[in-house]
Structure formats: C-alpha cells, structure tokens
Amino acid sequence: MSRLQSERLILRPWEERDRDFWADLNADPEVMRFFEATRDRRESDIVFERLREHFARNGFGFWVLEKKEDGTQIGFTGLHVADFPAQFTPAIEIGWRLKRQEWKKGYASEAALASLAHAFGPMGLEEVVSFAVEGNEASFAVMRRIGMRRRPDLDFDHPYLPAHSPLRRHLTYAITAAQWQESEAPTGA
Numbered sequence: 001m002s003r004l005q006s007e008r009l010i011l012r013p014w015e016e017r018d019r020d021f022w023a024d025l026n027a028d029p030e031v032m033r034f035f036e037a038t039r040d041r042r043e044s045d046i047v048f049e050r051l052r053e054h055f056a057r058n059g060f061g062f063w064v065l066e067k068k069e070d071g072t073q074i075g076f077t078g079l080h081v082a083d084f085p086a087q088f089t090p091a092i093e094i095g096w097r098l099k100r101q102e103w104k105k106g107y108a109s110e111a112a113l114a115s116l117a118h119a120f121g122p123m124g125l126e127e128v129v130s131f132a133v134e135g136n137e138a139s140f141a142v143m144r145r146i147g148m149r150r151r152p153d154l155d156f157d158h159p160y161l162p163a164h165s166p167l168r169r170h171l172t173y174a175i176t177a178a179q180w181q182e183s184e185a186p187t188g189a
C-alpha cells in the first residue's frame with residue numbers, strides 16, 4: 001500500500017491507532033459544517049473500516065496526514081474512487097479534511113500536491129476530479145491552489161443526499177495529466 005511524503009508531512013494508510021483521532025475529527029461541528037451532521041462513534045467506526053478497505057482494495061486512498069515534526073495526526077488528504085451515479089463517475093477524486101487547529105498552515109495543499117504527483121506519476125491517471133458543497137470556499141481554494149480548473153459542466157446534485165437538502169448542490173473542479181505536467185506547481189514529492 002502506498003505511502004507518500006511531502007516537505008512537512010507523511011501520508012500513510014490508516015492504522016488501528018488512528019481510530020480515536022478519526023472519531024474526534026468527525027465529532028467537530030466546524031469541521032463537519034458542510035456535511036449533514038457530525039458523526040457519532042459508531043458511524044465513525046463504520047467509515048473507518050471503509051477507509052481501510054479502500055486501501056486494501058486499491059492500494060491508495062485518503063491518506064492520514066502525520067506531521068514529521070512530532071508524529072501527530074492532523075487529518076487526511078488523498079485519492080478515492082468516486083462511484084456514485086453522476087455523469088463523470090466512476091472517477092478518482094481528491095479530497096481533504098483537517099482538524100481545525102491545523103487549518104491555514106498550507107498542509108492540505110501540500111498534501112494534495114503530493115497526492116496529485118502520485119496520481120499522475122506512479123498511478124498514471126488521466127484525470128482527477130474534486131467537488132464540494134456550494135459555499136465550501138476553503139475547499140475550492142485548495143482546488144485552485146493545486147492547479148485544478150473549474151468544470152461547471154460537471155456540477156451535480158449529490159444522489160446520496162435528500163432532494164430538499166441545502167447541501168445537495170456540488171461544484172466540480174478537475175485536472176488532467178497534461179494540465180498537471182504543464183503547470184508550474186511544485187511536485188510536492
């Protein structure tokens with residue numbers, strides 16, 4: 001299973017010792033502001049198993065971000081198979097979630113660049129997509145910072161959210177292998 005690194009971070013698969021960290025991350029209402037609700041321990045444990053299964057099946061996933069400086073976990077960033085019904089799926093998405101105390105330090109963008117280098121390098125992908133709930137400006141800023149381009153033609157209503165949900169509308173960005181190679185973005189490796 002892949003393990004990556006960037007200047008300040010180790011990106012690694014989930015281990016049993018990360019279970020409490022994951023539950024704490026999902027219990028913070030500010031971190032979960034653009035989700036339907038925070039997750040209780042039981043719900044967090046279910047998703048924890050799915051994250052680990054994704055790594056076992058695919059060899060990549062939403063990597064835990066561990067600070068090189070002190071070994072603490074700060075969140076996740078990585079690549080995930082998006083297979084819900086939408087016009088651009090199945091696709092590989094890039095996503096991120098950090099604990100609040102670690103926002104605004106550039107960690108999400110740093111880890112995302114390392115993830116894209118892996119996607120377009122060893123994995124040989126043609127395209128990576130990213131999407132977020134309309135209004136999640138911090139997430140869109142990461143997408144732009146790493147060279148992704150807005151793709152209004154791929155915007156969608158998330159099929160797993162109820163029709164009346166204010167969180168249903170998702171805006172989409174994407175980057176192709178050619179655009180990645182052309183960009184002057186650092187590799188993050």
Ligand SMILES: CC(C)(COP(=O)(O)OP(=O)(O)OC[C@H]1O[C@@H](n2cnc3c(N)ncnc32)[C@H](O)[C@@H]1OP(=O)(O)O)[C@@H](O)C(=O)NCCC(=O)NCCS
Nearest residue numbers: 031096097098103104105106107108109131132138139142
């Ligand atoms: C989305 C999320 C990961 C973005 O985190 P973030 O810390 O804003 O993103 P970055 O790591 O790219 O940090 C960039 C900020 O750090 C600052 N920064 C500080 N030191 C930096 C450094 N060494 N390098 C780069 N940026 C640095 C930048 O100036 C920038 O701030 P700005 O927006 O005021 O310009 C975070 O808001 C989050 O976890 N949200 C909740 C979960 C969520 O909604 N996830 C997305 C679902 S789709």
